[in-house]
Amino acid sequence: MGEAVEIFYPNGFSKICNGTTKNQPPVDETRQFDSWYEEEIDEDLKWSFALKSVLYKGSSEYQDIALLDTKRFGKVLVIDGKMQSAEVDEFIYHECLIHPALLFHSNPKTVFVMGGGEGSAAREALRHKFIDGVVMCDIDEEVVNFCRRYLTVNRDAFCNKKLNLVINDAKAELEKRTEKFDIIVGDLADPVEGGPCYQLYTKSFYEKILKPKLNENGIFVTQAGPAGIFTHKEVFSSIYHTIRQVFKYVLAYTAHVPSFADTWGWVMASDQPFSIGAEEIDKRIAERVDGELLYLNGSSFLSSATMNKTVYLSLLNETHVYTEENARFIPGHGLGNHL
Numbered sequence: 532m533g534e535a536v537e538i539f540y541p542n543g544f545s546k547i548c549n550g551t552t553k554n555q556p557p558v559d560e561t562r563q564f565d566s567w568y569e570e571e572i573d574e575d576l577k578w579s580f581a582l583k584s585v586l587y588k589g590s591s592e593y594q595d596i597a598l599l600d601t602k603r604f605g606k607v608l609v610i611d612g613k614m615q616s617a618e619v620d621e622f623i624y625h626e627c628l629i630h631p632a633l634l635f636h637s638n639p640k641t642v643f644v645m646g647g648g649e650g651s652a653a654r655e656a657l658r659h660k661f662i663d664g665v666v667m668c669d670i671d672e673e674v675v676n677f678c679r680r681y682l683t684v685n686r687d688a689f690c691n692k693k694l695n696l697v698i699n700d701a702k703a704e705l706e707k708r709t710e711k712f713d714i715i716v717g718d719l720a721d722p723v724e725g726g727p728c729y730q731l732y733t734k735s736f737y738e739k740i741l742k743p744k745l746n747e748n749g750i751f752v753t754q755a756g757p758a759g760i761f762t763h764k765e766v767f768s769s770i771y772h773t774i775r776q777v778f779k780y781v782l783a784y785t786a787h788v789p790s791f792a793d794t795w796g797w798v799m800a801s802d803q804p805f806s807i808g809a810e811e812i813d814k815r816i817a818e819r820v821d822g823e824l825l826y827l828n829g830s831s832f833l834s835s836a837t838m839n840k841t842v843y844l845s846l847l848n849e850t851h852v853y854t855e856e857n858a859r860f861i862p863g864h865g866l867g868n869h870l
Contacts, residue, residue, distance in 0.1 A: 568599055568607075570614060578792045580604065586681055591673035594720070598681055604790045606681065608649055610674070610720050613861065617790035618684070621651055624754070626827045627786050627797055627835070629655035632714050632752040633662075634815045635805050639713040642666070643744070645701035645731060647718035648674040650685030656716070657691050658821045666712075668697040668704045702731060702740060711746045717753030722766055724860045732770055733853045737777045750801045751778070756861060758785040758796030763842050766859050767796040772849040774800045783846060784836040786826070809833050 568580045580601040587598040597609040605618030616624060629652055633639050640663040642656045648669035656665045669675050675698065679689050688694060697704055701719075722729035730736060732753075741751060751774075756766040767783075775781045778800035788795045799805070807815075809829030816824060838846065851859065 568597075568601065568609070570609075570612065572792065580607065587677050589673075591671050593671045594674075596671075596674055596677070598677060607790070608678070608682075611723050613721050613723065614791060615720065616649060616651060618682075620788060620790050622825045623786055623788050624791075624795060625651045625655045626824055627784070627795075628652060628716065628718060628752065628754055630816070630820070630824065630827050631784070631797075631832055632716070632750040632799055633659050634812055634819070635799070635801075635807060636713055636750050637748065639750075640664075641710075641712045641746075642714045642716065643705070643712040644668065644716045644718055645705075646670075646720065646728070647716070649678040649682055650675075650688050651682075652716055652718040653691075653694055654685050654688035656714075657688055657693055659819050660821055661819060662693060664693050664695060665691075666695045666697060668699055668701045670698070670700050672698045702736060705740050705744050708744065711744050711749070713746050713749050715741060715745060715749065715751045717751070719754065721756055721861045722858060729858050729860065730855055732766070732773070733855055733858070734773050734776055735854065737774060742777055748801070748803050750799060750803075752797060752799040755783070755796040755798045757791070757793045758783075758842065759794040760839065760841055762793055763796065764845055765861055768842075768845045768849040769851045769853055769859050771796075771798050771846050772851060773853040774798050776852060778802060780804050782836055783838065784832065785838070785842075786835055 566582045568582055570578045572578050580603060583600040583602060585597065586600055586606070587596065589596055594611050599607045599609060601607050604620065607617045608615040633656065639659065640661070642662060642665045644652050644656065644665065644667045646669055647653060647667050648671055653665050653667045656662060675696070678685065689696070717731065719728040719731055722732050745751060753770065755770040757763065758767040771781065771783045779802045781798060781800045782805050783796060783798050785794050785796045812829030812832060816828065853859065
């Protein structure tokens with residue numbers, strides 16, 4: 532018989548699956564792995580990763596946390612059973628989250644990051660040479676601490692003198708601050724039922740708390756969940772439509788993130804138009820950004836803001852507005868908290 536493969540199930544117990552079963556040929560042992568992480572994408576769809584090891588697992592005051600070392604994607608951060616980022620391709624997500632807003636702004640100096648506990652959003656913002664300061668506000672000190680310990684790629688960002696790390700609820704922190712910001716970033720966990728973040732996707736939050744903390748030419752950008760042909764109606768179209776109720780100019784854009792097994796969406800908003808072209812974006816990257824971007828350039832960004840027909844029509848016809856009483860949630864729950 533082949534080696535046992537360990538698959539993690541939602542009851543908190545591991546089920547050992549033999550490499551062979553009745554009436555099936557032996558499994559090729561050269562391709563066997565000791566254990567797998569399994570995430571539920573939907574009730575009839577799962578996504579699995581072969582593991583090298585579990586670096587951390589546990590629950591903080593606010594959420595379930597796991598840091599996994601996977602065969603394919605390197606170190607992977609999982610919160611509330613949902614993949615947040617993977618070592619080998621997180622640059623796609625974080626370049627798309629941070630750089631468009633900073634590049635479209637004429638002269639950004641101050642950035643406020645809601646969430647972002649792993650430090651990657653702050654790392655990318657701090658690559659902009661003329662930034663005066665970045666505030667990173669995450670509610671979960673435990674997430675921040677183990678990311679500082681294990682995610683070595685972000686150690687310089689955590690030590691940067693321009694970074695002001697605050698452990699607090701982003702809503703409460705923005706409410707109490709007297710200063711305004713050029714850029715506000717929503718690097719929040721996906722809205723899951725019972726999670727700590729869904730209230731930060733609501734119209735009332737955007738309108739009453741977030742927008743008043745932007746400077747006159749300020750830009751807000753947020754991650755907005757899966758944006759694939761089959762998944763964009765989960766939360767992406769709703770987040771886009773909700774933000775349109777608050778800002779004059781709203782731009783949705785997407786990119787494929789391999790470790791997410793889907794296309795991902797972001798929404799950028801301002802009361803000033805987004806009016807620069809690909810050549811100007813490339814010029815600003817060369818002038819402002821320290822080092823080479825791995826994913827983003829002017830042409831690719833403008834392309835990413837062009838939706839396919841199905842998604843375009845969904846965004847155009849969406850009517851749902853996010854409220855605390857009428858929220859949408861990402862379906863399913865991964866099994867990372869049960870490792």
